[in-house]
Amino acid sequence: MRARKILNIRPSFKEENLLYREGYRLIAGLDEAGRGALAGPIVAAAVILPRKIRADWLEKIMDSKLLSPKKRLVLFDYICDAATGVSFGMVSHDYIDRCGIASANRLAMQEAIKQLEPSPDFLLIDYLRLPDVPLPQKGITDGDAICTSIACASIVAKVIRDRIMITLDTVVPGYNLSQHKGYGTKEHIHYLKKLGPSSIHRLSFQPLRDWLTPKLPL
Numbered sequence: 168m169r170a171r172k173i174l175n176i177r178p179s180f181k182e183e184n185l186l187y188r189e190g191y192r193l194i195a196g197l198d199e200a201g202r203g204a205l206a207g208p209i210v211a212a213a214v215i216l217p218r219k220i221r222a223d224w225l226e227k228i229m230d231s232k233l234l235s236p237k238k239r240l241v242l243f244d245y246i247c248d249a250a251t252g253v254s255f256g257m258v259s260h261d262y263i264d265r266c267g268i269a270s271a272n273r274l275a276m277q278e279a280i281k282q283l284e285p286s287p288d289f290l291l292i293d294y295l296r297l298p299d300v301p302l303p304q305k306g307i308t309d310g311d312a313i314c315t316s317i318a319c320a321s322i323v324a325k326v327i328r329d330r331i332m333i334t335l336d337t338v339v340p341g342y343n344l345s346q347h348k349g350y351g352t353k354e355h356i357h358y359l360k361k362l363g364p365s366s367i368h369r370l371s372f373q374p375l376r377d378w379l380t381p382k383l384p385l
Contacts, residue, residue, distance in 0.1 A: 196316025206349035
């Protein structure tokens with residue numbers, strides 16, 4: 168189980184600076200959004216920040232889950248304007264149901280790395296390691312809370328996924344996806360009980376899996 172976040176800790180460049188001293192220059196932070204949602208894709212983002220970046224907005228960077236939507240949008244624009252490289256990868260709900268969320272998470276991150284220009288020479292990853300990626304890397308528990316590059320990636324991934332879910336709300340109406348973004352809120356559960364799962368729901372996730380599994384007679 169992941170360690171509980173300590174809210175008074177702010178992200179820093181400690182990990183990046185250690186790597187700079189070892190000779191690395193293009194250090195990418197990676198994180199995902201949508202791992203625990205009941206509907207829609209999982210999205211991962213990769214962000215390479217300039218080595219000597221100086222900006223007032225960096226003081227406002229933190230794990231995207233601790234930011235309001237408005238603050239995330241503002242920081243998203245700052246990050247994309249300032250970054251040496253930004254990319255994302257997306258994996259569908261169908262893949263999640265077939266192969267599991269852990270596999271989907273890693274695949275989304277691999278896709279983000281493939282899209283990243285310039286190519287990174289080191290990866291700082293929230294919690295995970297990517298054994299199929301032949302790059303030096305470090306998985307950091309609660310990395311989105313303590314590492315600036317990973318926190319920036321968490322913001323980019325969250326904003327992109329939110330935009331996808333807002334679009335999906337027009338494709339799959341009736342669940343108010345634009346508000347809860349597919350997470351298991353009371354409102355979302357209410358609509359699921361009323362309408363049943365849609366074409367973008369993750370049928371392997373609880374409570375959908377229990378609802379759709381036939382009950383055997385005693």
